[in-house]
Amino acid sequence: MTAFALGLLVSLQIAQPTEVFVVKDSARLDLETSQGLDANRVGAPNERREILVHAKPVKLRGVRDEILSFQLVITGEPGPRVLKTREFRTQDGKVQAIDLKFYEQVGVRVSERSLNDYVRSLGPGLYPDPLIPTSTVVIKKQPQVSAIWVDIWIKPEAAAGKVTGSFSVGADENLIEVEIEVIDAKLPLVDVAGLGAVNFGSLLERRQRSKKRFLEWLQMAHAHHFNIEFLRSRPRKDANGTILWEEWADEMGPLFDGRAFTKEFGYDGPRSGTPIQRFVLPHTDWWPVDETRNNRPTSGKVWSRELKQWETLARSRGWLKRPNGTDFIIFINSLDEPNTPAKFESLLSYKTLIDQAQLENRDHIRFRMDGGFGGDVPNWDDRAIIQKLGGLVDDWNLCGAKRWMPLKLLPHQLLEDGNDRLFFYASNTAGEPTIPPLVLDAPLAAMRAWGWLVYRNGFSGALNWEVDYRPNCVKNPGCSGDMLNLDATLIYRGEELGLAADIPIASIRLKTLRRGAQDVALLKLLAKKEPKIAAEIAARLLPETFIENSYDDKYGLWPVSGEPYELARTAILDRLANVPEPMSIERIPVTSQPVDAWRKQLGRISIALGCGVVLVVFFRTRRRLRELSRG
DSSP: OOHHHHHHHHHHHTTOOEEEEEEOTTOOBOTTTOOBGGGGSTTOOOHHHHHBOOOSSEEEEEEETOEEEEEEEEEESSEEEEEEEEEEEETTOOBOOEEEEEEEEEEEEEOSOOOOTTOOOOOSEEEEEEEEEESEEEEOSSSOEEEEEEEEEEOTTOOSEEEEEEEEESSTTSEEEEEEEEEEEEOOSSOSSOEEEEEOSHHHHHHHHOHHHHHHHHHHHHHTTEEEEEOOOOOOBOTTOOBOHHHHHHHHHHHHHSGGGSGGGTOOSSSTTOOOSEEEOSOBTTBSSSOEETTEESOHHHHHHHHHHHHHHHHHHTOTTOTTOOEEEEOOGGGSSOOSHHHHHHHHHHHHHHHHHTOSOGGGSEEEEEOOOSOOOTTOOHHHHHHHHTTTOSEEEEESSGGGOOTTTHHHHHHHOTTOEEEEEEOTTOOTTTSOOOSTTSOHHHHTHHHHHHHHTTOSEEEESOSBOOSOTTTOTTTTSSSOTTTTBSEEEGGGGTSOTTOEEEBHHHHHHHHHHHHHHHHHHHHHHOHHHHHHHHHHHOOSOTTTOOTTOSSOSSOSSHHHHHHHHHHHHHHHTTOSSOOOGGGSOOOOOSHHHHHHHHHHHHHHHHTOOOOOHHHHHHHHHHHHHHO
């Protein structure tokens, strides 16, 4: 921003009266009405107690390499306000390594509910979700309110102890002071929750346009403890048909040695230098051969030879012995969710192909199967699938609905093969009551439970079925075609928000998934110190494992507001900080089915309907926020 432009902004905002409200990161306000969207969830608590942060200064706690968040709701006369930050310092005046970023919340209009047996929609509204980096707040004429998301990163080099900083919104008197207690611990580099999403081609198409933008998408995911598993990263072939593996290694190698997530490649964020967690190899039924028959390569010899060639390359590049190194996945997308005897037989054939590759170590790759259980396939019931494919499959990726999860059978396979792992995934046949849906009109705080579900059930990770499926999703949130609002969009395309093409824009939902991933990373640290306490904390938030869960329940058994997660986090941090009298875990409410809460909410709704008053949007918004601040 030029000096002239900055001066103009300052002069414009001098006479602008402004009110700033600090809001927790677990709730969303409709950007048109300022109503609490997540309060529409059955069992959600009273929003007065839940939404606003009243403490001055805003008090936060965290460990090194963790990102803390809150929101700002700003009202006033139309016009711009500059966001000005002041350094975080210790009590003796030393500058601390604390990074603060602001994001403008953009609304996506949901006109029709997500229609699915596995989703409990909150209903229509203007949902905040895309987060555009900004240093300025602009309040428009209608409505006269703006919302900002704030991220505060405690960098790895930060010293333990209390630090204070601040920022102003427009005039200097609109000062928000922040006090952070930095606990003497650091989030593990390994991603404990193992959250991620598949991508079926848009990232590689983007890479053809701009390698820089392609990498920015992966870096954004990495910074949010999230992994994008993009498919079809095929090496080129020369005129003679020889696969150019070395060229491919030069291009993809920074992902596997961690350099892609360092300042060398423009990255400045959490888990710096850690390799990408999981990567899907190019080997599939139609590559490295050019044709496929019955979902198998037409030349098994070529397929096996090139798998061996890849291993030789990976060994020479040092990718296979790195700490917290990449898991290299073989996933045959054409055999996703197999549902016929022929498809299961085709899957089984890959065991022979892998054996014929004569790898130095079979553990250098992991074969993943998505779904396949719970169907009525002759000679391939759940027990037969596990018995016949147990020697092939390493990662059993289960659809996130209990009817598709043979969890009474799979533990025996995991005991026999200690290398096997369990994952769950979200699709149009997954959701409540087994896992929280990630659609835009589902409860936000429930999405924080993804990481907790992985930890509580002894899984190794979880996948959404896509992260960036189709274009034009901001204007059409039902873009995936399954009557599910933005179920396949967790990172937005810049061009759909008036920005440059291919710029990645994070969503509030992605940041909520990060909160859950950070929660269980902290829980993992506590488990090394007090394993029994860590298990008890997880069991209070999630009283039932997947095995114990009843498929007949309508609602999932996880918290749908931020308070239980924050209490659990406080219990964890107290013990990591060696507080003499840590918070009792009895203060963490045991999650229960929301029958009683729903009855109370019905009463509140009835009262609200009888007291409805029509006001101009500006005055309604301001009065509402003032009432909340006094609540």
